[in-house]
Amino acid sequence: MGHELISVIIPVCNESPGISDFAGQIRAYFSQCEILFVDGGSTDDTVDRLAKCGAEIVKSPKKGRAAQMNFGAALSSGSILWFLHADSIPPPDALRQIQAVLGKGFEVGCFRLKFDSKSILMRLNALLSNNLRVRVRNIAFGDQGIFIRRALFDSIGGYAAIPLMEDYQLSLDVSKAGHKIGITKGKIVTSERRYLEGGRMKTIRMMWTLQRNYRKGGDIEEIKDAYYRRRNEDS
Numbered sequence: 001m002g003h004e005l006i007s008v009i010i011p012v013c014n015e016s017p018g019i020s021d022f023a024g025q026i027r028a029y030f031s032q033c034e035i036l037f038v039d040g041g042s043t044d045d046t047v048d049r050l051a052k053c054g055a056e057i058v059k060s061p062k063k064g065r066a067a068q069m070n071f072g073a074a075l076s077s078g079s080i081l082w083f084l085h086a087d088s089i090p091p092p093d094a095l096r097q098i099q100a101v102l103g104k105g106f107e108v109g110c111f112r113l114k115f116d117s118k119s120i121l122m123r124l125n126a127l128l129s130n131n132l133r134v135r136v137r138n139i140a141f142g143d144q145g146i147f148i149r150r151a152l153f154d155s156i157g158g159y160a161a162i163p164l165m166e167d168y169q170l171s172l173d174v175s176k177a178g179h180k181i182g183i184t185k186g187k188i189v190t191s192e193r194r195y196l197e198g199g200r201m202k203t204i205r206m207m208w209t210l211q212r213n214y215r216k217g218g219d220i221e222e223i224k225d226a227y228y229r230r231r232n233e234d235s
Helices: 016-029 046-052 065-075 094-103 120-134 150-155 166-176 193-198 200-215 220-234
Strands: 006-012 034-039 057-059 080-083 108-115 147-149 182-190
Touching: 006 016, 006 065, 016 034, 016 046, 034 046, 034 065, 046 057, 057 065, 065 166, 080 094, 080 150, 094 108, 094 147, 094 182, 108 120, 120 200, 147 150, 166 200, 193 200, 200 220
Parallel strands: 006 034, 006 080, 034 057, 108 182
Antiparallel strands: 080 147, 108 147
16 A cells, blocks of 8 residues: 555645744644645735645635535546544554554554543543444544545545535445444544534533534534534534
């Protein structure tokens, strides 16, 4: 697998505060990869900061992570697609870890999750994500740096064109296609900022509730409205 090109696809929108450091780190670690930042209509200086870093930026015709990631995937060249969030920092040896998972016969995988927090609650949340959600339920979330072979991604139709839960649905589609999600030994470090904004326990409960509603066939527009209504109440 060593000769296969990995395309790193990073959806961004108004990520100004930390985007320069993130871009520099990603380019230093993974210079042998194709790295595409896909902007969803930033109104701050995210795009300018990325340009100053020499990053390759494309502008998605539609806003939203699913649309941006699908757009980036369509423009990319790699046989392996690696989707990263701009507030998730992968380990320096991430490529070796991706190779190790795919080398075991998995067609899709993700990283073990760690939050940039000393909170026991967030450590427990990460532990449940790694051991229960991925290993038992075969569900990976976007902040775990999902990687997938292009052939499988294309065969399941990429990310569903929905405004939320796109990573959850991708996992369901992967399962329906008969594939297990592999998980790396190393961890990706994800910001807990959204949990701090709404309160750790309140945010965890909200996400569990929304996921359960989606799993039971709830209307995605109603789920999206509930998500953003809660975020607006907490902002």
